[in-house]
Amino acid sequence: MAKAPLPVSPLAPKGGFPELPRIDGVRFASGAAGVRYQNRTDVMLVEICAGASVAGVFTRSSTRSAPVLDCERKLAALTESSDQGFGIVVNSGNSNAFTGRAGDQTVEAVTAEAGRVLGIPAAHVFSASTGVIGEPFAPEKITHILAELAGKLDADGADGAARAIMTTDTFPKGATETLTLSGHEVKIAGFAKGSGMIAPDMATMLAYVFTDAAISRAALQSMLSQATKRSFNAVTVDSDTSTSDSLMVAATGKAGNPQIADLDSTDAKAFYAALEAVLKDLALQLVRDGEGATKLIEVQVTGAANDADADRVARAIANSPLVKTAAAGEDPNWGRVVMAVGKSGAVADRDRLTIKFGDILVAENGWVSPDYREEQGAAYMKQQELRIAVDMGLGMGAATVWTCDLTHGYISINADYRS
Amino acid sequence: MAKAPLPVSPLAPKGGFPELPRIDGVRFASGAAGVRYQNRTDVMLVEICAGASVAGVFTRSSTRSAPVLDCERKLAALTESSDQGFGIVVNSGNSNAFTGRAGDQTVEAVTAEAGRVLGIPAAHVFSASTGVIGEPFAPEKITHILAELAGKLDADGADGAARAIMTTDTFPKGATETLTLSGHEVKIAGFAKGSGMIAPDMATMLAYVFTDAAISRAALQSMLSQATKRSFNAVTVDSDTSTSDSLMVAATGKAGNPQIADLDSTDAKAFYAALEAVLKDLALQLVRDGEGATKLIEVQVTGAANDADADRVARAIANSPLVKTAAAGEDPNWGRVVMAVGKSGAVADRDRLTIKFGDILVAENGWVSPDYREEQGAAYMKQQELRIAVDMGLGMGAATVWTCDLTHGYISINADYRS
Numbered sequence: 001m002a003k004a005p006l007p008v009s010p011l012a013p014k015g016g017f018p019e020l021p022r023i024d025g026v027r028f029a030s031g032a033a034g035v036r037y038q039n040r041t042d043v044m045l046v047e048i049c050a051g052a053s054v055a056g057v058f059t060r061s062s063t064r065s066a067p068v069l070d071c072e073r074k075l076a077a078l079t080e081s082s083d084q085g086f087g088i089v090v091n092s093g094n095s096n097a098f099t100g101r102a103g104d105q106t107v108e109a110v111t112a113e114a115g116r117v118l119g120i121p122a123a124h125v126f127s128a129s130t131g132v133i134g135e136p137f138a139p140e141k142i143t144h145i146l147a148e149l150a151g152k153l154d155a156d157g158a159d160g161a162a163r164a165i166m167t168t169d170t171f172p173k174g175a176t177e178t179l180t181l182s183g184h185e186v187k188i189a190g191f192a193k194g195s196g197m198i199a200p201d202m203a204t205m206l207a208y209v210f211t212d213a214a215i216s217r218a219a220l221q222s223m224l225s226q227a228t229k230r231s232f233n234a235v236t237v238d239s240d241t242s243t244s245d246s247l248m249v250a251a252t253g254k255a256g257n258p259q260i261a262d263l264d265s266t267d268a269k270a271f272y273a274a275l276e277a278v279l280k281d282l283a284l285q286l287v288r289d290g291e292g293a294t295k296l297i298e299v300q301v302t303g304a305a306n307d308a309d310a311d312r313v314a315r316a317i318a319n320s321p322l323v324k325t326a327a328a329g330e331d332p333n334w335g336r337v338v339m340a341v342g343k344s345g346a347v348a349d350r351d352r353l354t355i356k357f358g359d360i361l362v363a364e365n366g367w368v369s370p371d372y373r374e375e376q377g378a379a380y381m382k383q384q385e386l387r388i389a390v391d392m393g394l395g396m397g398a399a400t401v402w403t404c405d406l407t408h409g410y411i412s413i414n415a416d417y418r419s
Numbered sequence: 420m421a422k423a424p425l426p427v428s429p430l431a432p433k434g435g436f437p438e439l440p441r442i443d444g445v446r447f448a449s450g451a452a453g454v455r456y457q458n459r460t461d462v463m464l465v466e467i468c469a470g471a472s473v474a475g476v477f478t479r480s481s482t483r484s485a486p487v488l489d490c491e492r493k494l495a496a497l498t499e500s501s502d503q504g505f506g507i508v509v510n511s512g513n514s515n516a517f518t519g520r521a522g523d524q525t526v527e528a529v530t531a532e533a534g535r536v537l538g539i540p541a542a543h544v545f546s547a548s549t550g551v552i553g554e555p556f557a558p559e560k561i562t563h564i565l566a567e568l569a570g571k572l573d574a575d576g577a578d579g580a581a582r583a584i585m586t587t588d589t590f591p592k593g594a595t596e597t598l599t600l601s602g603h604e605v606k607i608a609g610f611a612k613g614s615g616m617i618a619p620d621m622a623t624m625l626a627y628v629f630t631d632a633a634i635s636r637a638a639l640q641s642m643l644s645q646a647t648k649r650s651f652n653a654v655t656v657d658s659d660t661s662t663s664d665s666l667m668v669a670a671t672g673k674a675g676n677p678q679i680a681d682l683d684s685t686d687a688k689a690f691y692a693a694l695e696a697v698l699k700d701l702a703l704q705l706v707r708d709g710e711g712a713t714k715l716i717e718v719q720v721t722g723a724a725n726d727a728d729a730d731r732v733a734r735a736i737a738n739s740p741l742v743k744t745a746a747a748g749e750d751p752n753w754g755r756v757v758m759a760v761g762k763s764g765a766v767a768d769r770d771r772l773t774i775k776f777g778d779i780l781v782a783e784n785g786w787v788s789p790d791y792r793e794e795q796g797a798a799y800m801k802q803q804e805l806r807i808a809v810d811m812g813l814g815m816g817a818a819t820v821w822t823c824d825l826t827h828g829y830i831s832i833n834a835d836y837r838s
Contacts, residue, residue, distance in 0.1 A: 063761030063769050098757045098769065100786030133754025134787055321740070321825075322833055329834030335552025338517045342482030350482050350517065367519030368553055406740075407834070411827050414741055415748030 006413065011288035011296050011384065011404070012171045020158045020176050020189040023210040025049035025252030028157030029149040030164035033142045036093030036131060043142050044161035045149040046088040046208065047118050052252045054078070054086055055221035056126070057228050059245035065097035067127045068244060070107045074123055078217065086250065087125040089114040089146070090165050090206060092193075095244050096129040096137045109139035110146075117150035128206050128246045130167055130193065158210075162191035165206055168413060169193050169289050175281035177274040181267040184257035186213045188274055190249075192282040194289070205232065207247040207282055213271055214253035215260040222263060223272050224249050231279035235287045235402045249275070287402045292409025295327045297402065300389045303354075304397030309346035314401040316344035317388060324406035327386060332377025334362045337388060352393030357386070425832065430707035430715050430803065430823070431590045439577045439595050439608040442629040444468035444671030447576030448568040449583035452561045455512030455550060460583035462561050464568040465507040465627065466537055471671045473497070473505055474640035475545070476647050478664035484516035486546045487663060489526045493542055497636065505669060506544040508533040508565070509584050509625060511612075514663050515548040515556045528558035529565075536569035547625050547665045549586055549612065577629075581610035584625055587832060588612050588708050594700035596693040600686040603676040605632045607693055609668075611701040613708070624651065626666040626701055632690055633672035634679040641682060642691050643668050650698035654706045654821045668694070706821045711828025714746045716821065719808040722773075723816030728765035733820040735763035736807060743825035746805060751796025753781045756807060771812030776805070 030044045048054070056075050058068045089110060096103045111125040118125070129137065162172040176189040194205025215223075224247070232247060253259065260268045288296055299318045304310035317323055317340040326333035334355050341348055351366035357380045361369045380386070449463045467473070475494050477487045508529060515522045530544040537544070548556065581591040595608040613624030634642075643666070651666060672678070679687045707715055718737045723729035736742055736759040745752035753774050760767050770785035776799045780788045799805070 059761075061758070061761030062763075062765070062767040063757045063772075095754075098754060098782065098785065098787075100770070100784060102786065133757055134782065135754075136787070321829070325830055325833035328830065331834070335514075335517060335554075338482045338552055339480070342478075342480030344481075346481070348481040351519070353482075363517065363553065365519060366517065367521070368517075368555070406830065408827050408830050410740070411744055411747065411825065411830060414744035415750070415826070 006168065006170045008170045009289045009293055011293055013285065013288070017159060017162065017172050018174045018176055020174050020191070021178065021187045022155045023187055023189055023252060024212045024254035025052060026210045026250065027153035027155050028161040029153045030157065030160040031145050031149050033091065033145040035091050035141050041160065041164035042092045043145055043149065044090050044164040045114065045146060045153070046161065047153050048086040048088070048250045049252050049254070050083050050085045052086060052250050053215055053217040053220045054248060054250045055217060055224045056246065056248040057225055063098060065095055065129060065244045066099060066103035066107045067096055067129050068246060070104070070111065071126045071128070071246060074126060077123065082124070084120050084124055085118065087114050087118045087120055088127070088208060088248065089125060089142070090128045090130070091142050092165050092167050093131040094129055094135055094137045094141070095131045095133050097244055098134045099137055102136060106137050106139045110142055113139070113143040113146050117146045126248060128244060130165065130206055130244050158189060158191060162193070165193045167193065168291060171289060173282055173285035173289065175278045175285070177278050179270055179274045181213065181255070181257040181270060184255050186255045186257055186271070187211060188213070188278050190278050190282055192286060194286040205245055205286055207232070207279070209249045209275070209278060211249070211251045212253070212255040213251050213260065214255060214257050215251045215271065219260050219263055219268065220249060220251055223275055227272065227276040227279045230276060231283040234400060235283045284402055287404050290404035291413045292407040292411070293404030294384070294407055295405040296385045297327055297404060298387045299401045299403065300387060301392065302389070302398045303391040303393050303395065305347045305392070305395045306397040307399060308397070310397035310399035311401070312346045313341055313344045313390060313392065314399045316340040317390070318401045318403035321406055324403065327381065327405035328407045330378065330381040332357060332362070332374065332381050334377070337390065338363070341390060347394060348392060349394065354391040354393060356389040357381070425587065425589045427589045428708045428712055430712055432704065432707070436578060436581065436591050437593045437595055439593050439610070440597065440606045441574045442606055442608055442671060443631045443673035444471060445629045445669065446572035446574050447580040448572045449576065449579040450564050450568050452510065452564040454510050454560050460579065461511045462564055462568065463509050463580035463583040464533065464565060464572070465580065466572050467505040467507070467669045468671050468673070469502050469504045471505060471669050472634055472636040472639045473667060473669045474636060474643045475665065475667040476644055482517060484514055484548060484663045485518060485522035485526045486515055486548050487665060488523070489530065490545045490547070490665060493545060496542065501543070503539050503543055504537065506533050506537045506539055507546070507627060507667065508544060508561070509547045509549070510561050511584050511586050512550040513548055513554055513556045513560070514550045514552050516663055517553045518556055521555060525556050525558045529561060532558070532562040532565050536565045545667060547663060549584065549625055549663050577608060577610060581612070584612045586612065587710060590708060592701055592704035592708065594697045594704070596697050598689055598693045600632065600674070600676040600689060603674050605674045605676055605690070606630060607632070607697050609697050609701055611705060613705040624664055624705055626651070626698070628668045628694070628697060630668070630670045631672070631674040632670050632679065633674060633676050634670045634690065638679050638682055638687065639668060639670055642694055646691065646695040646698045649695060650702040653819060654702045703821055706823050709823035710832045711826040711830070712823030713803070713826055714824040715804045716746055716823060717806045718820045718822065719806060720811065721808070721817045722810040722812050722814065724766045724811070724814045725816040726818060727816070729816035729818035730820070731765045732760055732763045732809060732811065733818045735759040736809070737820045737822035740825055743822065746800065746824035747826045749797070749800040751776060751781070751793065751800050753796070756809065757782070760809060765811070766813060767811060768813065773810040773812060775808040776800070
């Protein structure tokens with residue numbers, strides 16, 4: 001494990017980790033428990049005030065991890081309001097996935113200890129673990145540090161928490177929005193981790209978002225599920241789906257706005273838009289930190305027979321190793337886009353397809369565009385952010401998916417992760 | 420295009436290209452037309468005697484190439500017997516895919532000229548093109564050489580033909596079987612090309628198989644379709660499906676065996692077994708020449724709820740970039756196998772899964788096996804040929820898929836193919 005740290009992705013946001021506002025009712029702590037890594041933090045603890053609403057979405061993998069199964073059960077058992085607060089405990093270095101019954105017991109012990117140090121029931125403590133799959137994970141690996149973390153909880157600790165949950169990430173990922181709801185200023189702030197095993201159905205990713213908005217748990221869960229489709233579920237680094245994906249949102253209600261319960265209200269729509277913006281920002285940062293990534297690629301499909309077909313085409317393009325290596329090589333190889341459309345399984349008519357790289361019309365009517373010149377495409381591909389647009393010419397179906405290129409960096413990182 | 424030739428794959432068959440027997444009724448020629456490559460052959464012409472049965476299977480891509488569309492139409496229009504022979508003309512260097520109406524006209528002109536030089540109708544000439552997608556392809560690029568090729572047709576020319584159709588292949592691929600049907604010796608000999616864009620639904624691959632067996636066209640087509648499922652459709656290099664995949668078989672009937680028409684006859688079963696063996700040999704050679712491959716990986720799934728689920732799991736493992744990079748790094752990272760099972764969409768129960776690397780029991784009952792030691796797995800992964808076996812513990816569904824590892828070589832080849 002004495003590997004040199006990976007260089008920061010060239011696609012990292014220029015400004016670095018954003019300054020996240022304090023969210024009234026939420027405090028963070030992080031520390032180095034020594035789960036696997038040396039000389040870095042690897043556990044975060046979050047305390048959320050009583051009366052908060054919490055919501056979550058998780059990987060649908062049939063081999064999902066013990067913490068994910070535990071979170072699902074606890075969320076399902078929650079009633080709308082509670083006079084007790086919530087806790088979140090997350091470690092990096094071991095995913096506690098495929099660890100059998102012992103893995104379940106570890107989650108029980110860890111969340112019990114976190115509940116004890118926070119003074120809340122274990123049923124209110126959500127956990128996540130990220131790292132290597134299938135290694136035994138004794139609870140003592142992290143329980144020994146929880147009391148210490150509880151003693152240093154800090155409303156300004158989000159930055160440190162975001163760093164503690166990183167694995168192969170090359171930069172911590174944060175995003176924030178501020179809006180006004182019925183005259184009350186409301187803040188949303190979140191952070192995420194993830195860089196490999198990022199795929200259609202969630203991602204190897206953990207994301208935690210906090211807001212001081214007052215919103216019912218049902219409304220929050222509904223908004224979260226919807227916004228996930230357009231953000232985390234629309235990014236793919238390598239088509240591999242993690243066993244640990246978890247995205248949770250907690251709303252403390254401290255902003256004082258009238259509680260949002262009706263999804264059709266003006267406040268609900270405004271809050272949804274801001275929530276989706278934060279999630280999309282975080283999701284794109286995952287792609288920007290895609291293992292080995294040097295290009296951010298937006299794949300936009302329009303004119304498909306229906307939305308499902310558009311999504312199928314967009315993912316076929318975004319997951320194609322040949323499209324992704326062409327991007328890495330700055331090769332305007334639109335033939336590989338045609339190939340991906342063809343293999344997607346969506347209804348397609350060669351002679352109605354239109355393909356653009358950015359604003360450059362590359363192909364139309366089943367053939368290369370008469371005005372297209374290879375030099376144009378080659379110049380376009382040198383950009384760091386690319387857009388591949390495909391119009392199927394058939395109907396109104398549309399979808400957008402984000403991905404990154406496939407480079408030697410991906411191979412180096414993943415052919416050598418455990419050694 | 421002044422790139423150094425790729426080194427021969429370390430997985431290439433040790434004996435080199437096999438000595439293919441003459442197939443009575445079939446002659447081959449190859450030559451250098453200069454389609455794209457310099458200093459190498461790039462066109463093959465095959466002449467098949469009158470009375471032969473021909474059969475074919477092709478890519479199902481919705482953006483399939485002009486030659487594929489033409490072959491499909493011509494095969495569908497054939498009647499059982501014919502007093503005129505057949506021809507096959509194939510070029511490398513340009514795939515004539517996504518080339519619009521002009522591409523169709525090129526196929527028409529090429530097959531017409533091939534028919535003229537062979538003295539048969541164009542309706543009996545099948546063609547294929549492999550290489551870059553989307554580049555205009557004038558028929559003159561190859562028609563100029565066809566008369567010359569017709570003049571040097573040779574029953575021993577299969578080796579040269581196999582070389583003329585290569586693209587990124589690092590070795591030519593051939594296979595042969597001999598069997599006795601009702602006292603008559605029957606030979607099957609074939610060759611194939613393909614190395615990248617190899618995927619579930621056929622592959623970027625061309626394969627031509629010849630036999631002197633007497634067999635009806637209907638029986639031959641039926642056997643070919645069945646055997647394709649267990650050979651070419653069970654290999655995957657990079658999950659990308661070509662627009663040009665074509666596999667054709669021609670049976671000349673010169674062996675003198677009683678014609679096979681009943682699929683349940685003893686002769687039919689013997690012939691099917693030999694045909695499947697040739698196709699499987701060729702298909703595995705494609706994987707052995709997978710772009711950048713250093714390991715051949717057999718993924719064997721048993722105990723699934725049904726065959727379709729088994730296939731889903733096997734392909735999820737075989738196409739996972741994380742499983743494939745782990746193999747490249749000789750990392751016994753069975754957690755990634757668990758991940759792939761989980762994302763496959765197949766019914767799975769963590770606590771019933773069994774995973775083996777070769778004969779080594781790695782995981783069972785939802786956890787790492789108590790007897791497994793990491794050193795065993797690490798030693799196993801150093802082998803050139805690996806077997807990953809997953810038993811789902813649920814039912815009788817089974818499937819086997821072959822793939823290769825994902826290495827720096829794949830990136831180098833594909834990030835730079837057109838430049």
